[in-house]
Amino acid sequence: MACWAILPAAAAQGQEVRAEQVRQSISSAVTWLKRDLTRAMEAGRENRAEWTYIAPDNWPGAEALAALALLNAGVATDDPVVVQALDRLAQTRDTVTYNISLKIAALAHADPVRYRDAIHTAAKKLARMQLNNGMWTYSSQDIRASVGGGDNSNTQFALYGLHEAARVGAPIEQNVWRRAAAHWERTQRPDGGWTYSPRHQQPAGYGSMTAAGVASLLICGESLNRSLEGPYTDGACARCGRYATNPRLAAGLKWLGRNFDARRNPNHHTYVYYWLYGVERVGMLSGLKQFGTHDWYREGAAYLVRAQRGDGSWNGSVVDTSFALLFLAKGRRPVLINKLLWADERQANLDRHDCENLTAFLGDRLGEPVAWQLIGLDADVEEWLGAPILYFQGHEFPPFTPSQRESIRKFVDNGGTLLAEACCSRPEFREGFERFAREVFPDEPLAPIDGGHPVWSVLFRVEPRAFPLMGIDVGCRTSVFYLPNDLSCLWEQVDLSHPLTEPALRLGGNIAAYATGRDALPDKLDTVKLLPQADDDETAAPPATAALRVAWLRHSGDWRTDSHALPRLAEYLRQNAGVDVVSQPAVLRADDPALLDHPIAYMTGHGAFRFTTTELDGLRRYLTRGGFLFADACCGREAFDRSFRKTAAELIPGRSLIELPTDHPLIRGEPGFDMRVVQYRDADVLPSENRRPPRLEAVTLEGRVCVVYSPEGFTCGLEDHACLKCRGLRTEDARKLVSNMVLYALSR
Incomplete structure (x- = not known):
């Protein structure tokens, strides 16, 4: 895993974009894509004049990509167009890498139970298609004919498909991830980027393939690191947080920060929508709001809204439109949790995948799919309030400065919910948090949360004796939740065979539901405005104008x-x-x-x-x-x-x-x-x-x-x-x- 810093955001390239513009753009794209996909399916795969720009062997993959984009844009799984596409995909032969990968992703998103057999069969075939060098090529026929040595585009799609299959329970051998990770690490260019093929001796990487490399290393790292912490025993893991920093991944992320441009595929003259699709995947997998100083979603959305055609498409292409729609729809998922990087990751992000796994477990149980992101300690309170929950953990308690403590108090006073956890139940964190609570919330006591509190039942029924939970009530609501015993290691490992894993995920879901009030979350592009609050200064000066003061x-x-x-x-x-x-x-x-x-x-x-x-x-x-x-x-x-x-x-x-x-x-x-x-x-x-x-x-x-x-x-x-x-x-x-x-x- 990489270590990265959170930097202040730079001004977005081009004009600003509003949430309503993005919603309208998504709606127009959905209308166009459903119409285009319907025409193509009615024409049949042997007589498809509309898709002459796509190789016929890849038509099933294009159908899968379109269905995946529609599903992520909120089109229901029982929509007739989606139903037809999914049923066709379930019957598609598993021979072409792109097709298999996107088929798995679409079926897993739509209904992993109904399509379980198709997903598992496709994943098994896809894993067998991996080359000895860790890569994938176009098809099983190419493998048998020994054509080519694979390429990074097919390889990133294969890993994406296997990741989605593993997410819904398909068994994937660890060696598949190891070989793939070794390939990406071995073929990185000197500048930290990647190209289409290691056989191409370009010294510099370019955008879409560098995003592919970073996303692939994130996927492999998640699968390989899950068992590193060791067994969860007595509220702790013996090897918690012992992730080795991956210098290749860190270099790839730095490349993206240096070269990011939402308007073009960096160092390449084509495939801007493919590039933005890769950007969205890296952003969502890493939890990063910014690449360097760039707010990747805001800048990408601004470009896509301007580039969209009047008919709702991008370039009149089902592929480009699907990539653009995936960026806009997945990337705008409301942020449920801001995970606070109060130090470097070795101290502040001991469980790298805890929030990722918790939000995946929640799915759309809060009304829609939600996201998480890493956020810096010195970010503005308005940025923290972009998510209802500000979460921090550690073995030691953070050495917050007075101004940082004031910002945390301001976050809570403005309606935010603070979640703190003593990772591995460490006494050092416990003692520090109890001092912090007394100093930052002197008028509101930290107290155990009783069994009648809604947090034990708002979304799932959780036995209060399962985990100690304490809280601080600020006004009408519990605004601070404190976990003196570890939950994040259980979220990290997602080992459902452990008797405490599901209760831990459910309690995390309940805290999230309580924090949101089961209300819709703010749009990712919305800005938060802080208002003055009632000050207990009884000597406050009168207003300078004749305005009413209550x-x-x-x-x-x-x-x-x-x-x-x-x-x-x-x-x-x-x-x-x-x-x-x-x-x-x-x-x-x-x-x-x-x-x-x-x-x-x-x-x-x-x-x-x-x-x-x-x-x-x-x-x-x-x-x-x-x-x-x-x-x-x-x-x-x-x-x-x-x-x-x-x-x-x-x-x-x-x-x-x-x-x-x-x-x-x-x-x-x-x-x-x-x-x-x-x-x-x-x-x-x-x-x-x-x-x-x-x-x-x-x-x-x-x-x-x-x-x-x-x-x-x-x-x-x-x-x-x-x-x-x-x-x-x-x-x-x-x-x-x-x-x-x-x-x-x-x-x-």
């Missing part, structure tokens, strides 16, 4: 359940209600004289709280002098609800909370939005009850509403984070309803 009341309970609730509300009010609101709220206690400078105040919480006598007096003075308070029991928590009702009764004697009728201007939206019917989060109600009037209660004083309270909760909706157990209003309705509260207060 006061966030600090009390004795968990007053800051969702730190971005008010900043996100402020953004919504500016964009949708024309109210100039300062993003940063003023955090104040109820007895602070500065409270009188803020016409609107807000409070929330989960648990019980109490105001002191002076705080009650201060809040009473604020309300009687025209102030307005909106509040909620976050997640509908009963402990906060009881405390708030007691407080409301003490605030203004004789003025208790009363339920607002649905025709009240605040609910009817005068001014604002008509909110007489709202939607609730799935955790709150049955689907049949999901639309109903909001339940709001109020305290009135001299004919005006001075306190509005939601016992059901709207704060989680304002925050809009992934949370399985959060209750209350959905995001859009929460923001509209609370906007009505603000508009009502300002208009009275």
Whole structure:
């Protein structure tokens, strides 16, 4: 395996590309490819005028490539075009390397159970077709006729097919991988690249074949290294992390970083789409977001969107269109896990294939196939937030600097989920993490996660006694998961004969499902914007303009359940209600004289709280002098609800909370939005009850509403984070309803 550094990304070549452009490009390509594949299959393999640019012997491979591209683009396996192509492939004779390899890949992607026999038979034949030098040539007939000594294009496709077969359970002898790896290492050019054939004595490699070499070494390394760690015993592997650095692989990756160009096949004048197909494979296999300073997917997608024809194809070619579609569709898989390279791989990436195997195990169980990637410690927090999970592991605990610890805290405060693991259950990591947790999360304790937590059942049922699991709750959700015992070695080896492997994969899947809230992941091309959060600095300076600044009341309970609730509300009010609101709220206690400078105040919480006598007096003075308070029991928590009702009764004697009728201007939206019917989060109600009037209660004083309270909760909706157990209003309705509260207060 290589050791590589994560470098800052350079500006993309050419114009920027948007996620919607890529989605439209994929849709157009799917339409064209289905139409072209249908015409070709109807014409038959003996009378195919449309595919004259493809050698007839390779027509089955072209069909397989097109079917594979369609499947990766999200076309269903029961789509008539795909069904016809797959059934034809299953009956295809296994004689041509390209055809066999792509046939295996398409069948394995579509239904490895249904096509098991065809996959295993084809893989067995393909392995037998390997030459003694570790390469493959075009066909079994060429082998019998002793024609040629193989080439790197056939060889990379053969290894791809065998890799896909092994992934779904086909047995492949280790010697196949050893011979292939030896070939690629032996034939690398002096500059670190590869060419089409070792018989060609070019001193310099070129793009498509260098990508083929790197992808092939990654595949061989994964298969050969899986058993290196040794048996998993008592929460550890004796040889964990003892991967030998592969200098050939490292040199190939450096070549890609130096020579990357999404617009042309480097050092070659043709086959740009074949080159980009190879780029996607290296990127997905390695987990690298960048080659050198190049964001390979962003730059490649920008080029492909511009190069696509109006009919949806690239060059009117089924092969070029399939390669381009594979790049766009596979490469844009949303990133589930950013694995943090906090040091070099010998310390920070002890289990090189743990995330790869976990995401493969998950498949599309989170709604669509997902990816993972390596990310640098000094990347921006916005880059970390490109995935819901930031994961790090080690035998020793990382020596994070104060600024790096601050970035990790900011990642969590912005809705990210931190996953840390003591690889091989090492006490050095455990001790370091416990210190880290106390210092970075001083107000949120690290505690064991009990058996009633959704993480034990959200996707799979996992016995809580199987693995110790600890967590830190930040606001409404568990935002930090800590594994004091090893799971990554089990993910790494994927030895399903070990009784703990499947539970370990299932627990990893549950952590992922909890972190995402089972919601759709952001598009790979989306950018993340950090918003200000509620600062507990009680001496914060007032805004420099006349804009509204909401006061966030600090009390004795968990007053800051969702730190971005008010900043996100402020953004919504500016964009949708024309109210100039300062993003940063003023955090104040109820007895602070500065409270009188803020016409609107807000409070929330989960648990019980109490105001002191002076705080009650201060809040009473604020309300009687025209102030307005909106509040909620976050997640509908009963402990906060009881405390708030007691407080409301003490605030203004004789003025208790009363339920607002649905025709009240605040609910009817005068001014604002008509909110007489709202939607609730799935955790709150049955689907049949999901639309109903909001339940709001109020305290009135001299004919005006001075306190509005939601016992059901709207704060989680304002925050809009992934949370399985959060209750209350959905995001859009929460923001509209609370906007009505603000508009009502300002208009009275």
